[in-house]
Every structure is written in structure tokens, then in C-alpha cells.
Amino acid sequence: MGMVDNKRKGLEKEIKESLGVQTKMGEEIIRVALECIELFDSKQLDYGSSNIGISGEIGIQVRLQDKVSRMRHLQMKRLREPDMKVNNESLGDTYQDVANYGMIGMLLDRDLWK
Numbered sequence: 001m002g003m004v005d006n007k008r009k010g011l012e013k014e015i016k017e018s019l020g021v022q023t024k025m026g027e028e029i030i031r032v033a034l035e036c037i038e039l040f041d042s043k044q045l046d047y048g049s050s051n052i053g054i055s056g057e058i059g060i061q062v063r064l065q066d067k068v069s070r071m072r073h074l075q076m077k078r079l080r081e082p083d084m085k086v087n088n089e090s091l092g093d094t095y096q097d098v099a100n101y102g103m104i105g106m107l108l109d110r111d112l113w114k
Contacts, residue, residue: 012027032099035096036099036103039096040100040104043100049114052104052108056108057109060104060105063097063101064102064105067101070089070094071094071095074086075091
């Protein structure tokens with residue numbers, strides 16, 4: 001295990017203990033949430049905050065609807081073609097985006113988006 005992996009494991013353990021997480025699924029959510037944070041931060045560097053700031057919560061709703069449509073399309077395609085390959089954004093990528101848009105929406109709702 002590399003240094004980054006060790007740091008990640010330590011952070012996951014620290015979060016688990018400080019929040020009092022008691023279940024295996026709670027631990028998995030911590031791991032997934034940290035992945036979402038990393039993705040969010042890298043996209044912030046690329047896009048900045050103004051694109052969300054301009055459209056606000058309505059923009060988040062539109063983006064979420066786009067993601068839901070993509071999920072539906074990928075699921076229907078998977079039902080027809082179980083061995084299908086996705087060319088661009090995977091279902092997992094889409095779920096991460098939905099999670100991040102949800103958190104952005106929470107920041108907007110709390111007037112914390114800058």
C-alpha cells in the first residue's frame with residue numbers, strides 16, 4: 001500500500017471515529033464520499049464556481065435531470081445489451097456527479113456557495 005493509500009485509510013478511520021460510524025455501509029459511504037470530494041475539487045479547478053453561481057438551484061435541477069436521463073438510458077441499454085461498453089461516462093461516474101450536484105445544491109440552499 002502506498003503513502004497516499006495509507007493517508008486515505010487513516011483519514012477514513014479518523015472520520016469514522018469522530019462521527020461514531022458503526023456500520024460497514026457507513027464506512028463504505030465515507031470512502032465513496034471522499035472519492036466524490038476529490039472529483040468535486042478537481043472539477044472546481046477546471047470550471048470554477050461562476051457557472052453554478054449564475055444559474056443557482058435551477059441550474060442544479062437541470063443538471064440533475066440530465067444525469068437522471070443518462071442513468072435511465074444506460075440502465076435501459078444494459079438491459080438490452082448486458083455486455084455493453086460505455087464510451088464516455090460510466091454509470092458510476094454519473095452517480096458521483098449526482099452526489100456532488102446534491103452537495104452543491106445543499107451549499108446553495110445554505111447560502112455557502114462562493
